[in-house]
Amino acid sequence: MLDDNTLSLTTHDVPVPPTARWSQIAAALRADIAAGRFAPGTRLPNESVLAERFGVHRHTLRQAVRQLVHEGHLRVEQGRGTFVRELVLDYALKRRTRLSENLAEAGERAQRELLRHETTLAGEWSDPLRLSPSAEVEVLHTRATVRGRPIGLSTTAYPAARLRGMGDAFRQAGSITGALQRLGVHDYQRAGSTVSCRLPSAQEADALARAATEPVLVVQFHSVDSDGVPVEAGRTLFAADAVQLTVSHEA
Numbered sequence: 001m002l003d004d005n006t007l008s009l010t011t012h013d014v015p016v017p018p019t020a021r022w023s024q025i026a027a028a029l030r031a032d033i034a035a036g037r038f039a040p041g042t043r044l045p046n047e048s049v050l051a052e053r054f055g056v057h058r059h060t061l062r063q064a065v066r067q068l069v070h071e072g073h074l075r076v077e078q079g080r081g082t083f084v085r086e087l088v089l090d091y092a093l094k095r096r097t098r099l100s101e102n103l104a105e106a107g108e109r110a111q112r113e114l115l116r117h118e119t120t121l122a123g124e125w126s127d128p129l130r131l132s133p134s135a136e137v138e139v140l141h142t143r144a145t146v147r148g149r150p151i152g153l154s155t156t157a158y159p160a161a162r163l164r165g166m167g168d169a170f171r172q173a174g175s176i177t178g179a180l181q182r183l184g185v186h187d188y189q190r191a192g193s194t195v196s197c198r199l200p201s202a203q204e205a206d207a208l209a210r211a212a213t214e215p216v217l218v219v220q221f222h223s224v225d226s227d228g229v230p231v232e233a234g235r236t237l238f239a240a241d242a243v244q245l246t247v248s249h250e251a
Helices: 004-012 023-035 046-054 058-071 099-106 123-129 164-173 177-183 202-207
Strands: 074-077 081-084 089-093 108-122 136-146 149-159 188-198 214-223 230-239 243-247
Touching: 023 046, 023 058, 023 149, 046 058, 046 108, 058 074, 074 177, 099 108, 108 164, 123 136, 123 149, 123 230, 136 164, 149 202, 164 177, 177 230, 188 230, 214 243
Parallel strands: 089 243
Antiparallel strands: 074 081, 108 136, 136 149, 149 230, 188 214, 214 230
8 A cells, every 4th residue: 555655756756758859949939930039031040050059950950940830930942941931910800800710711820818907997988888987897908929929919898787707707718709708798799990000109019029110000999799789899909010901891
């Protein structure tokens, strides 16, 4: 029979295999791309330079590059070299605008993270949500990334009287649509969108991993449920070098 000490040894003393060196190199190059140190469209340094940087043989480096090509971060042009793949997404503004569906149609997958959540007075959101300025709203600040690169920052407000707990619902569902469904809104559509362009603030540029001199597209929008009652108002800042907005002429 095993005592507690024996159990502790067998549980904690099992050796953990080290991460393969090529995987570590892939992670480092992936981070360089996400941070903009290798800009879209640029060619990577040649194999000998990168092999020297990481202190590995070329075949190890090639394993890392193959992985990043598979993930869509890089593309190889025979006779020319390896390039950072350009990230230009078509994002359709239509009645049923959904981030995941939009990007799935482009063959991409987005990750959306909750940066901050707060309950506050409606203020600027009162008109599109048809609320008193003193009514409470839940505000979610989220960031969307594709292939590890930030593409958009969103600030969205929801009427707290109806949708209290939106922050927790988002954490559980991982998406705005899923969160709304958890709180009883099973379908919704855009009632209006306004598009403009400006330079980002220093904080916005940092969150998008871009220079403050690179413009952002700003989409101000509001959405209603199937009965025409407002459920969401917000704005999304898209990195202009990564997203191309298209307008769908739906019936």
